[in-house]
Amino acid sequence: MARTKNQAHRREALISATLETVGESGLRSLSLADVARRAGLTRGAILYYYEDLDALLVETHRAGVQRFCDSRDDAIAGISDPRDQLATAIDEGLPSGPDDALMRLLYEFDVLAGTSAAHDEMVEGMFTRQMEIYRRVLTAGVASGVFSLTMPIEQMAMNLVALEDAYGLHIVAGNSLITVEAAKAAMRAAAEGLGAGPTG
Amino acid sequence: MARTKNQAHRREALISATLETVGESGLRSLSLADVARRAGLTRGAILYYYEDLDALLVETHRAGVQRFCDSRDDAIAGISDPRDQLATAIDEGLPSGPDDALMRLLYEFDVLAGTSAAHDEMVEGMFTRQMEIYRRVLTAGVASGVFSLTMPIEQMAMNLVALEDAYGLHIVAGNSLITVEAAKAAMRAAAEGLGAGPTG
Amino acid sequence: MARTKNQAHRREALISATLETVGESGLRSLSLADVARRAGLTRGAILYYYEDLDALLVETHRAGVQRFCDSRDDAIAGISDPRDQLATAIDEGLPSGPDDALMRLLYEFDVLAGTSAAHDEMVEGMFTRQMEIYRRVLTAGVASGVFSLTMPIEQMAMNLVALEDAYGLHIVAGNSLITVEAAKAAMRAAAEGLGAGPTG
Amino acid sequence: MARTKNQAHRREALISATLETVGESGLRSLSLADVARRAGLTRGAILYYYEDLDALLVETHRAGVQRFCDSRDDAIAGISDPRDQLATAIDEGLPSGPDDALMRLLYEFDVLAGTSAAHDEMVEGMFTRQMEIYRRVLTAGVASGVFSLTMPIEQMAMNLVALEDAYGLHIVAGNSLITVEAAKAAMRAAAEGLGAGPTG
DNA sequence: CATGAATGAGCTTTCATTCAT
DNA sequence: AATGAATGAAAGCTCATTCAT
Numbered sequence: 001m002a003r004t005k006n007q008a009h010r011r012e013a014l015i016s017a018t019l020e021t022v023g024e025s026g027l028r029s030l031s032l033a034d035v036a037r038r039a040g041l042t043r044g045a046i047l048y049y050y051e052d053l054d055a056l057l058v059e060t061h062r063a064g065v066q067r068f069c070d071s072r073d074d075a076i077a078g079i080s081d082p083r084d085q086l087a088t089a090i091d092e093g094l095p096s097g098p099d100d101a102l103m104r105l106l107y108e109f110d111v112l113a114g115t116s117a118a119h120d121e122m123v124e125g126m127f128t129r130q131m132e133i134y135r136r137v138l139t140a141g142v143a144s145g146v147f148s149l150t151m152p153i154e155q156m157a158m159n160l161v162a163l164e165d166a167y168g169l170h171i172v173a174g175n176s177l178i179t180v181e182a183a184k185a186a187m188r189a190a191a192e193g194l195g196a197g198p199t200g
Numbered sequence: 201m202a203r204t205k206n207q208a209h210r211r212e213a214l215i216s217a218t219l220e221t222v223g224e225s226g227l228r229s230l231s232l233a234d235v236a237r238r239a240g241l242t243r244g245a246i247l248y249y250y251e252d253l254d255a256l257l258v259e260t261h262r263a264g265v266q267r268f269c270d271s272r273d274d275a276i277a278g279i280s281d282p283r284d285q286l287a288t289a290i291d292e293g294l295p296s297g298p299d300d301a302l303m304r305l306l307y308e309f310d311v312l313a314g315t316s317a318a319h320d321e322m323v324e325g326m327f328t329r330q331m332e333i334y335r336r337v338l339t340a341g342v343a344s345g346v347f348s349l350t351m352p353i354e355q356m357a358m359n360l361v362a363l364e365d366a367y368g369l370h371i372v373a374g375n376s377l378i379t380v381e382a383a384k385a386a387m388r389a390a391a392e393g394l395g396a397g398p399t400g
Numbered sequence: 401m402a403r404t405k406n407q408a409h410r411r412e413a414l415i416s417a418t419l420e421t422v423g424e425s426g427l428r429s430l431s432l433a434d435v436a437r438r439a440g441l442t443r444g445a446i447l448y449y450y451e452d453l454d455a456l457l458v459e460t461h462r463a464g465v466q467r468f469c470d471s472r473d474d475a476i477a478g479i480s481d482p483r484d485q486l487a488t489a490i491d492e493g494l495p496s497g498p499d500d501a502l503m504r505l506l507y508e509f510d511v512l513a514g515t516s517a518a519h520d521e522m523v524e525g526m527f528t529r530q531m532e533i534y535r536r537v538l539t540a541g542v543a544s545g546v547f548s549l550t551m552p553i554e555q556m557a558m559n560l561v562a563l564e565d566a567y568g569l570h571i572v573a574g575n576s577l578i579t580v581e582a583a584k585a586a587m588r589a590a591a592e593g594l595g596a597g598p599t600g
Numbered sequence: 601m602a603r604t605k606n607q608a609h610r611r612e613a614l615i616s617a618t619l620e621t622v623g624e625s626g627l628r629s630l631s632l633a634d635v636a637r638r639a640g641l642t643r644g645a646i647l648y649y650y651e652d653l654d655a656l657l658v659e660t661h662r663a664g665v666q667r668f669c670d671s672r673d674d675a676i677a678g679i680s681d682p683r684d685q686l687a688t689a690i691d692e693g694l695p696s697g698p699d700d701a702l703m704r705l706l707y708e709f710d711v712l713a714g715t716s717a718a719h720d721e722m723v724e725g726m727f728t729r730q731m732e733i734y735r736r737v738l739t740a741g742v743a744s745g746v747f748s749l750t751m752p753i754e755q756m757a758m759n760l761v762a763l764e765d766a767y768g769l770h771i772v773a774g775n776s777l778i779t780v781e782a783a784k785a786a787m788r789a790a791a792e793g794l795g796a797g798p799t800g
Numbered sequence: 801c802a803t804g805a806a807t808g809a810g811c812t813t814t815c816a817t818t819c820a821t
Numbered sequence: 822a823a824t825g826a827a828t829g830a831a832a833g834c835t836c837a838t839t840c841a842t
Binding site for chain 2: 128150164177185186187
């Protein structure tokens, strides 16, 4: 039991180290040595816990998606008005800034995908969870009559996810022409314009 | 003069080779050797023309942006109705499919780009040109009265660029949950819903 | 005593695991981890019982030689006619086929020898036991008058061992030009031609 | 041309270095670094000339077989009497001693060879050339009436190759119970006893 | 203008080994 | 008696880069 706990602990620590490292130097140049250094271990030790650098990356991504989506789910769960839910979903779905390590990992990972079936699955897993959130909020809003969408819920959800992804990516990539605030405002305006806002 | 011409010729050939290579195997694993092989030259020869693999990549990106944006400009230039212009802008702004080498390079580059100032500049350069296109079309539509937007032109353009980027990325990354057609439809629905469509 | 018994038991199990592993993947790539996996133990546990991977290998070889030679001794012990004894010695001395794990270990080991005095000793130990068998059979045949050799018994035995070794090696190495049957036939023909066969 | 010559020269040098290294420390522990050190180059340089450590090994084996078999062919070509040819074939077919680097490589390679098709082919290639030599000599002897074999030429040749292989292996492996001289004597005795010797 | 040769840093991965528990 | 944790050396290999020609 103590063993298992330690294992889990170490694995978490490694995931954190990976996250931090990617946040700092990017996914492309990520190396075992980098992660090891930050975790205060040797390369060998990492490979004791993970079969592969890839395996570590996959777990880190999984953990990242979970952390990202769960925290948003939680944030929304405490809100009753769909309009407030939507505002929160938008706010929580964007990176906090160019240094948001978690979001950076998530987005860089997505782009690097296509290399393997496992990767594709992961990317689609994240997409699916993003869709779910908006779908749920929109459905609630339509049901309660506060939203009257100009397009099917599914399409609307997809558009919101797309906006979220693009703005998230630009922010994380350091595009200085897009600020977090501007992105949020644009998403809110879009949502409202498409019928998911305070109805007259 | 002959020298210069040959130089230019070779450089173009190298850019083409780079583009093709990235289209085939992705940016992440791009190596001098790959490009050299495809160009029928040696690694050394590439470094004769370009300081660096990075330099070649930068030029290739520049050329890619130009090709992408110019061709869209051209497509729109021949159209008079802003509504048709917008439809064309949307259609031309998305990859033709997962194998669209040009778009793949553009998007992978944006995300993977090192964090050098030069890279940032390039990414922003592409963003600026994308903005310009939508800004121009929207401005024309508003001026002629066929569009009545629910938000400022600038914000609207940004949202369209964002949708374009996200869908483009998903398509290029091989996300099987998003088809080119679905992306186009979603973008058109969004544009229309936000006031950039056939006005009643 | 119970301890000792368990020890012996475990050691035998490890030897068996080693034998099986070598039979499957060859000696060259043998690793502690492979053996441990097959034995259902950890690497550490093996090193508890054996100083070294090498030590385990040595014991496995010793056990292999014993098993190989003892079984041949037994087979011959039940036969009275030296001609039949010789035929049996030949038959039992060759691998059953390319997948004969025991013989594979024995031969691969021999080739890898020369690394240490211990190795040399082992190889010679096997050679000595092979010699003994043929020497005994030949001596009996000469004594009883059924063999009339064209050369000294010692030289004849050595030649038979050599033939056995070479054919065994070729078979185990997967040489498709030599079948087990062809090898047996050739050895029998040689024995006979050299005077160790049915005398006219 | 100069280029090509240099290439060939370097490759030969690398093969020699490989041969020497194997002769000294065995095939099992052969590493790029060892060969590089002996050749006075870096590991990278070797990989410039050979795709792979394996590729270098394959070429070295090929060169070794050629050198071994060609020199024996040459030795025999100058002899007219089949009995002398056979004696020479036997003498030339055995290692000069435990330190015969070429023979050591050849034999270790045969046994240790991975189980790839390429390896199998090589091993069989050597076997085939060994067979040819004895087949040719025996055929000549039978034709001229100086040999009257007790078995088919093919079987006889195979037996001689087997003896050669086994004695070669034992010598190279450092088996102190078998000397080069004893091996030669035993092979000659066997050949003679089987009808390939001075006929009465 | 371009090549062929060679380097050397860096990478992932394998593995025997050590050691506290 | 045996494990789990961690190390560290060494391996093969990739690759951008340098340089004489």
